[in-house]
Amino acid sequence: MDFTSAIIVSAITFIFSVVIFSFTRPKRRLKLPPGPPGWPLVGNLLQVAGSGKPFFQYVRELIPKYGPIITLKMGTRTMIILSQADLVHEALIEKGQVFATRPAENPTRAVFSCNKFTVNAAVYGPVWRSLRRNMVQNGLSASKLRTFREVRVTAMDKLVDRLKAEAMANDGAVWVLKNARFAVFCILLSMCFGVEMVENEIEEFDEMMKTVLITLDPRLDDYLPLLRPLFSKQRKRAMEVRDQQIAMVVKFIERRRAALKNPGLNPKAAEFSYLDTLFDLTVEGRKDPPSNQEIVTLCSEFLNGGTDTTATAVEWAIARFIETPSIQLRIYDEIKSVTGGNRRIDEKDIENMPYLNAVVKELLRKHPPTYFSLTHSVIEPTKLAGYDIPMGTNVEIYIPGIGEDPKLWINPDRFDPDRFLTGGESADITGVSGLKMIPFGVGRRICPGLGMATVHVSLMIGRMVQEFEWRSWPENSKVDFGEKVEFTVVMKNTLRAIIKPRV
Structure with missing residues (x-):
């Protein structure tokens, strides 16, 4: 055997030995948190998919056990779910x-x-x-948010006009989520792009964003990559949607860009x-x-990030006002007290409205926009509550x-804004x-x-209550507080009111 052949044989022997060793050596067994037993390869995937329940409901039923x-x-994928404050504090704080x-x-999401x-x-x-520093300091800081005050005023006026027109055409009935979503989307478009858009452009843009969110819904091959060849049509469709999104937004x-170069030609462009x-933007x-x-x-x-979450909160708020009219009456009385009853509510007034602030806080406690925060992961293997987190x-x-x-919480199932006032409870x-x-x-x-979300929710709720009394549709019917997931957690039966x- 020549020298080269000997080297090749030695290399093959070494690689074979490493492979054998990796399969035969004893491995430290991870101590993962408890959970339902699963099947080989798929784990709990088919159990979740076959339950016929939304994922949050499936998890909710696992927690007591x-x-x-x-x-x-x-x-x-290995998924570890935390549902207790001390565990979240240990992990995230x-x-x-x-x-x-x-x-x-x-x-698909990576694209x-x-x-x-x-x-x-x-x-x-x-x-x-x-990216975060830029968004927080240069996009969402308190000073930057103040520069868009007039944008919010205009959007609230348009919201009121749309509600009046829809009510007039439908015997007083309006769709809450649709109108709230359009209003907040108009605000965010102005904040984001700084250029005026006509209504059909706004609606076209909104439809595109909804299509993107639908395209990003989880699929079976996200959890079982071996199945990806079966989803080639879906991948092709996703690429088409991405191309359409880029073409529209560009x-x-x-x-x-043109407005910044030639401000005189675009007098309605924001500063x-x-x-x-x-x-x-400089990125490290x-x-x-x-x-x-x-x-x-x-x-x-x-x-x-700011459209569906805000609109969803407004829908749940109106549902609570219909269920308990005394809540909207107290907000209305507080608005009259602060504004003198002769001008529209301004976002500066919100600081002097403790009951409205308590309502918003209770709303976010009882109806957080999403039931799961964005997924976390660890930068290194670690422990949590004595369990391994790989x-x-x-x-x-x-x-x-x-x-x-x-x-x-005292009586946590009850929607009670007074818990933050006379009830003596508090929460940051x-x-x-x-x-x-x-909730965030x-x-x-x-x-x-x-900060932006709480301003938008408070302002929209305040203005909607100042302008209108909200009642159930059909008259004297009860509100169905069933829930479903559509990016955010919305009402199972979209709220019409x-x-x-107001006189």
Whole structure:
């Protein structure tokens, strides 16, 4: 045997030995949290899919049996679900840096996120820091939000006009979610792009964003990659939707560029927009500013993050006002007291309206926009409550488990804004001074739009109650508080209501 042959044989022998050793050596068995037994390869995936229940309902029924920390094997993914305040505090506050990253995305989501080039999806590191810093400081700070005050005033006036016109054409009946969604979407479009859009452009844009969200709904091959060849049509459709999204959004990106270069030709363009901060954004570790595709992704994130969440909260609020008319009456009386009864409510008034603020806080406790915060993952293997948390694990936070915990709240099933006033209960929705409710998440990855969302919800609720008395449709019927998931958790039966203009 010559020297070369000997080297080859030795190399093959070495590789074979490594493979044999890796399969035969004893491995440390991970101590994962408890959970329902699953099947080989698919784990609990078919149990969840075959239950016929929304995922949040499936999890809700597991908690009494398995406790506040549960493991689900979802195909190739391991999912660990937390539903108790002390566990979330340990993970996201005490070990916040370790739990601050995101798991790998499926290929479809990676296309729409430009491989995680967004604030919400980025892995914990320099790209995430750059994008979040820019959004918080240059897009969603208190001073920047104030620059869009007139945009919000205009949108509220249009909302009132739309509701009046719809009621006049339908014997007083209006669809709540549809109108609230359109109003907040108009605000966010102005904030994002800074250019005027006509109504048909707004509606076309809105339909595109809805199509994107539907396209991103989880599929079976997200959990079982071996099945991806069976979903080629869906992947092709996703790419078509992405191309359509880019084509549509780039039109408004270029319109804004033109407005900045020639302000005299675009007199209705805003002085500032979130988009302006993206053109020359410096991202750590990169030389070039974001590409058009990346800007499309960041603008879409800005719009998606604040539209459905706010509109959903408004729908639940109106449902509660119809169920308990005394709540909307107290808000109306408070508005009259603050405004003198002779002018429309302004967002500055909200600071002086403790009952309205208590209603919004109770709304976010009882009806958080989503029941699971955005998925966390760990930057290194770690422990939580004595259990192993491997890298790549999907760590999910079940938000109602905290907001409805009887150990933290008195009569948690009851919708009672007075708990924050005369009831003596308190809660910091940021989680800084205590973790009792986390509608926007908590810790390093807390939603950067928290401040904007509370302003929009408070202002919309206040203006809608100031202008109208809200009653059930059909008359004297009871509100169905059933729930379903459509990106956010919405009412199972979309709310229609009767409105009566205030005298």
